Amino acid sequence: MADTKEESRIGVFICHCGTNIAGSLSIEDVKKYAETLDGVVVADDYQYMCSTPGQSKIIDAIKEHNLNGVVVAACSPRLHEPTFRTATEEGGLNKFRFEMANIRDQNSWVHMHDWEGATEKAKDQVLIAVAKCRMLEDLQPKSVPVEHAALVLGAGIGGMQAALDLASAGIKTYLVEKLPTVGGRMSQLDKTFPTLDCSQCILTPKMVDVGRHPNIELRTYTEVEKVEGYIGNFTITLRKKARGVLDPTEAEARGYVGGGCNGCGDCAEVCPVIKPNPFEMGMAPRKAIYIYHAQVMPLLYTIDFDSCVKCGLCVDACGPEKRAIDLESVDTFEEIKVGTCILAIGYDYIPIEEKREWGYKQFDNVITGLEFERLICASGPTTGHLIRPSDGQTPMKVGFVLCAGSRDNTGGVAKPYCSRFCCMYCLKHAHQIMEKIPGAVPYLFYMDIRAFGKMYEEFYYRVQSEGAKFIRGRVANILEDPTTKNLTVYTEDTLLGRPVAMEMDMVVLAAAVQPKADAEKIRQMFGVSKSQDGWLLEAHPKLNPCGTTTAGIYLAGVCQGPKDIPDTVAQAEGAASAASIPIHTGEVQLEPYFAQCNEEICAGCGMCLNQCPYGALALVEKNGRTVMEVTEAKCKGCGTCGGFCPGGAIKMQHFTSPQICAQIDAFLLKGEDY
């Protein structure tokens, strides 16, 4: 508690924020009011308090008036609390002697047309802030050392790029991928817009690099089992799924010198079990022992134990030299310690078959964009010949349904947001059709063409000039002719104002994307929030798009929201840079908003232990008594235990009960005696 003998000497500074605040309420009235408040010795205002002259006002006033508390009434603490804390410190005070009143986001922006009301509210906000400021005390941030290693979860293009950057910056990086190979969605793509480079050609070098970088510890076919700890000191348990196949190192460890899988594929030749290959969107078979495709990294077969019948044929085929196959292999666990983590777990399609009107999975010749990628790809199931699934014929009229399930507010599987890359890949697909099939015409049914990136609009121009047809209208429904299996697409050409019923040989749905099914589980393990649309939530949409509100956890790629490859790579590099800062600094400062146990009052009942969502509390023996102890580095200052303790033994630093009560009293009693 503040030293009661210390007389409060508070300065109040009111910001105009240009006209953001000054346009909606009377700065002058608020300032005059502030001057009347108990403990306030100076009140001032300025156009932009956050600017250098604004901050100088604070610094000078602290010195001139010998202040022991600073209140700034301005924008949100999320934006400028660090700024004003620094100014407070530069003026010679402990930086926690600062309190902020948010009279912009929570006042002038909401009460734009109520001058009097907004002015009154601003006075209340200043009154409340001053009440707290009177009771602020000096606090010292806590430093903790940072583990010199990082985790990157998910090895799509985003995760691989982040891992390569971290590793090249000299940080040991665990790259953990759930599937048997790295590469993610990008490895399923044929070409990439707008330059049309072959996706595999630009991706495989990176896949090889992550495999051989000395600082990258690659863990494929591995999932995160448990996350403990906090920034600088995460302990993460990995589950290495039973793969049934040993790599050369593992083989050597068992004494099979020169053994282990070399990717020859003799096992898959003899395996009798046939399953659809998810990499080919189920359009090509694989065996129970399999690789996804020829360029997998690592080149290592995997047994799908859910379908393996344990006949042992593969073991014989593999032979006594390599001895790579172990049909009895089980999941193993590994504990790693890292300082920071990057989540890059990507995305899935929505189950577009549930939008019944477009007939996916009802009509043979309705496919998705990802299926199109595999069908047009030279290494795909049809060696690059686009064919109709119904009869193997080459389609000459191909319809594209853009915004299929995106920008759709009807709920269910539909998504209100724009999926951001489908306009561009439909343009790419249109180009590919015209390039590969002479005379074929793509028809793009669209609401808007969002060609927003560098050289994207130019690509749109090019595809149109090549002969693609654009029809501005969202597809209402599709019907199939049961004999020809042709499809009739219904919409309105909204530019002509005429209903459209066009027969197509094939239709491609640019389905909306959504977070991975297990994103929710991952999110909870790492303590990251999600935004309204379900994607992982960045710390600030503009100023901190790679960070999260949990210190030490960063985001890269589509898991944070739909984005194409250039944006994914850019964000990955940003995340890697952000994640490397604490590691290179070697220590992090934690805000000292810890719970503190008053051991004299604590009865040692231990009931608070389970309340803490972060496992920060423990019972210990001290001077012959059992009392609760807080691991400060784990405490996030959420206040759950503080509110809970029946004896009132837990104090929340910077949010103490007396401080909060003073704020409430100030508001309710309006400065009258209490």
Add this chain to the structure above:
Amino acid sequence: MANVKDYGNAELEEKLSDTSYYTTDSNPQFLEDVKKISRTAANMCFQCGTCTGSCPSAPRSSYRIRLFMRRGVLGLEKEALNDPDLWLCTTCYSCTDRCPRGLAPTDVIMAMRNLAFKVDIVPRNFLKTVQLIYKTGHGVPNNDVNRAARVKLGLPADPPTTHSYPEFIPGIQKIMDFYGMKDKADRILAEESK
């Protein structure tokens, strides 16, 4: 408001008339009324065309439900209420099923018809329908051809509606009288035949 030019020749004026949309053509209250009656956020239409693409009436007529949504958004009251296409919706609700913005275009049409009726803009056949419902409880009452068909199918000649239970007709009339529908229909049709 269109720029008016005086050529002293009605036909020429009609031909050269200004068809631009001016903000003064808009009645914002119209949109508000439509929203209130239809209970759908008609202002949120983004003109995708799904509704017209779903509409069984559109391919067979000049009726474009999307166009009415647009007129609603812009407050083009006169254009909407005076367009005879307003009465071509079959109220099948296909558009409402599929609108990606979750709007109910069908109910927007109903709202506009409501507003049109208030200012006496109603096609004759609708007024006759009003009179028939008032008299028989049916918009399309049973007739001899139907009766014969029903008997042939092994059904009673009259369906189990007001045709079989005429005692319910006064109830229907009471509802219609409350809204003044019958009087209005009678009046308009009488004025027309004058």
